[in-house]
Amino acid sequence: MAALSALKNRKNQKFRDEVSDIAVRCGDQGDGIQLDLLEDLVAQFNLQLDTKEKEKLERLANDDRKISRDDFYNIAKNSKVIKTLMEKLERSSRPSTPAQGRKNVKIDKAKAAFSAIDSDNSGFIDKEEFLKFTSKMPKEKQEKLLKNLDKDGDGRLDLEEFRRLFKN
Numbered sequence: 001m002a003a004l005s006a007l008k009n010r011k012n013q014k015f016r017d018e019v020s021d022i023a024v025r026c027g028d029q030g031d032g033i034q035l036d037l038l039e040d041l042v043a044q045f046n047l048q049l050d051t052k053e054k055e056k057l058e059r060l061a062n063d064d065r066k067i068s069r070d071d072f073y074n075i076a077k078n079s080k081v082i083k084t085l086m087e088k089l090e091r092s093s094r095p096s097t098p099a100q101g102r103k104n105v106k107i108d109k110a111k112a113a114f115s116a117i118d119s120d121n122s123g124f125i126d127k128e129e130f131l132k133f134t135s136k137m138p139k140e141k142q143e144k145l146l147k148n149l150d151k152d153g154d155g156r157l158d159l160e161e162f163r164r165l166f167k168n
Helices: 002-025 035-044 051-060 067-076 080-093 098-104 109-118 127-134 141-150 159-167
Strands: none
Touching: 002 035, 035 051, 035 080, 035 141, 051 067, 051 109, 067 141, 109 127, 109 159, 127 141, 141 159
């Protein structure tokens, strides 16, 4: 029963947050939601308030055509258009999924491989990490490759030294 109550509270809080988001988008700074901005926002998403909703909003609005957030919250609870607007706003504010953005992302394969091999995250591939990475190679080839890649002779590879593997 407590879990059901917590779930309901979470749903209500999400709804209040979405109403608050719309209120801010419609100029509410504690003095009310501007009906003109609300209508513009609804129209941006190809939606339209029905006649009854418009009339109700107009009745509740003050002379400046503003409606209190509490009144708007009560209208939003029963408005299909406002609920649809909330869904569309939520979808439009979500970041794209990795699959959608993958076409424009260039992956630095050398850096990705370097990070995977650098198990202690030191920023260097030390001799032990390198030997583990090249464990299927004969020992003398491992030593020779490490020596050829290690241009500064410090016994470890930085990213730029490691990149040479990808240039050949």
